[in-house]
Amino acid sequence: MSRNELKVQSGQVVVLRLFDVAYEINLRRAEELWAQRAQGPSARSRLVGTPAKAVSFGVPPLALEFGPLTLEVDGTSVQAMAGLRLYNFGIVAFALRLPVQDLPWSDFTRLVNATHDAVGPEANSPVWERLLSQMQELIGGALDRPTIAPLQEDYLIALAESFDEAVTAEALQERVDLVPLLSGEQRPLSEGARRDLLRHRFSYHPDDFVVITWDRAFIYEPRHETDVADVLEIANAQLLEMRTYDEMLDAEMPRMHDLVEAARGRADLLAARRYARLARRLYALVAEVTELAERVDNALQVTEDVYLARVYAAAIELFRVPNVSTAVDRKLAIIRETYTALHSEAAGSRAELLETAILVLIAVEIVLSLARP
Numbered sequence: 001m002s003r004n005e006l007k008v009q010s011g012q013v014v015v016l017r018l019f020d021v022a023y024e025i026n027l028r029r030a031e032e033l034w035a036q037r038a039q040g041p042s043a044r045s046r047l048v049g050t051p052a053k054a055v056s057f058g059v060p061p062l063a064l065e066f067g068p069l070t071l072e073v074d075g076t077s078v079q080a081m082a083g084l085r086l087y088n089f090g091i092v093a094f095a096l097r098l099p100v101q102d103l104p105w106s107d108f109t110r111l112v113n114a115t116h117d118a119v120g121p122e123a124n125s126p127v128w129e130r131l132l133s134q135m136q137e138l139i140g141g142a143l144d145r146p147t148i149a150p151l152q153e154d155y156l157i158a159l160a161e162s163f164d165e166a167v168t169a170e171a172l173q174e175r176v177d178l179v180p181l182l183s184g185e186q187r188p189l190s191e192g193a194r195r196d197l198l199r200h201r202f203s204y205h206p207d208d209f210v211v212i213t214w215d216r217a218f219i220y221e222p223r224h225e226t227d228v229a230d231v232l233e234i235a236n237a238q239l240l241e242m243r244t245y246d247e248m249l250d251a252e253m254p255r256m257h258d259l260v261e262a263a264r265g266r267a268d269l270l271a272a273r274r275y276a277r278l279a280r281r282l283y284a285l286v287a288e289v290t291e292l293a294e295r296v297d298n299a300l301q302v303t304e305d306v307y308l309a310r311v312y313a314a315a316i317e318l319f320r321v322p323n324v325s326t327a328v329d330r331k332l333a334i335i336r337e338t339y340t341a342l343h344s345e346a347a348g349s350r351a352e353l354l355e356t357a358i359l360v361l362i363a364v365e366i367v368l369s370l371a372r373p
Contacts, residue, residue: 006175007164008108011100013115014157014229017128018236020244021136022090023145027062030086030142034064037138059295061085061093061234066134071096071127074114082131086139089295090147090244091237094131102164109181112158116184116216121154151247153240156216157229169209172220173201182216200314204307212315228311235315241296242324245289249331252285286335289328 066082080096087093098115100108119125140146158181167175179194180186189197202210209220210228219228316322 004175006105006167006172008100008103008105008160009162009164011103011108011158011160011162013098013100013112014159015096015098015115015119016093016153016155016157016233016236017119018091018093018153018155018233018240019132019147019150020090020152020240021092021132021147021150022143023147024090025086025088025092026142026144027059027086027088030062030139033139033141059088061087066131069096069127071098071115071118073098073111073118084131084135085233086142087237087241089237089241090143091241092132092135093233093237094128094135095233096127100160105176108158108160112156112181113184116156120156121152151240151244153236153243154215155232155236157232158216158218159229160218160220161224162222166207168206169203169220170206172209178211178218181218182211182213184216200318202307202311202314210311212311212318214318227308231308231312232315235312235319235321238296238316239319239321239324242321242328245328246324246331249289249328249335253331253334286332289332 063085064083066084068079069082070077071080072078078098080098083095083097085093085095096119098111100111103111117123119127136143136146163172179189179197182197183189183193197213198211200212202212207220207222209218211218212232217229217232221228
């Protein structure tokens with residue numbers, strides 16, 4: 001440690017891992033099951049540092065605490081607090097929080113990177129499967145249509161609550177190098193890469209500071225407010241759910257094509273019924289995905305807090321949520337067009353069948369009239 005190196009007096013390393021575990025989670029039922037089977041506290045989440053009128057939750061997520069667990073980080077056993085949030089649209093967000101006290105900045109950076117190596121996406125750590133299994137055992141009855149192989153997202157937050165001396169956001173950027181912490185790279189980065197990494201920087205008060213990247217964030221928050229971290233978690237939850245819809249539609253569209261071709265390849269009296277059945281199936285799929293996508297879009301609406309709105313909008317854009325949402329909308333449009341075409345073909349087949357029946361009846365009438373003596 002150099003003489004002028006800042007020391008993180010208190011803070012946390014927060015590792016998030018999100019899973020899409022179900023079509024929907026009954027939060028009230030989950031709260032009841034948790035109260036029956038677990039000892040930890042539960043609460044409906046809200047942004048503690050933001051006025052209630054400044055934000056609007058669609059349905060506030062349910063926060064649960066598992067308690068302490070031991071992790072191996074860089075060959076050392078460390079204690080972390082484990083908790084989770086349940087979102088009604090089927091997402092569970094686990095959080096491991098490692099407390100930090102009196103660490104020089106260089107050691108803080110090493111701890112952040114070592115934690116990522118220990119429980120990050122490349123580590124294949126069993127801790128997430130254990131937490132997921134524990135969650136399912138305790139509140140599995142609240143999961144509607146559980147997912148067999150859930151998709152995942154991860155995020156890492158380095159949080160500094162105080163330093164060993166008073167420091168402003170501007171001075172902090174001059175005295176510490178955030179790039180190794182945010183990139184995980186030991187080798188120096190080019191100036192262009194450094195600028196890109198530090199592009200999304202935000203500050204509201206002179207002594208708070210946030211930098212967000214695709215998979216990590218640094219937050220300096222001396223007032224111990226968690227609003228920015230909560231917003232980053234919600235943005236990741238929205239990304240994961242939209243990815244789920246995108247992959248579901250990717251899997252559905254080839255099946256839809258095969259079913260349509262099979263229906264068109266068989267010309268018989270039941271064609272209209274098959275077209276109508278396929279059309280109803282596609283309509284149900286479009287309605288389901290559209291309803292759930294709207295629920296995800298409305299998970300959090302930031303109205304009056306301009307600072308939090310900027311952070312949230314930047315996170316949504318950085319995580320490419322609009323891109324995935326656009327892909328989902330495009331595939332839904334294709335399915336809607338297919339539904340319309342099938343509906344038209346079903347109506348056409350019924351009209352042809354009716355015309356054939358009328359012609360047959362006319363022919364029968366003619367034959368009967370000629371056969372009369």
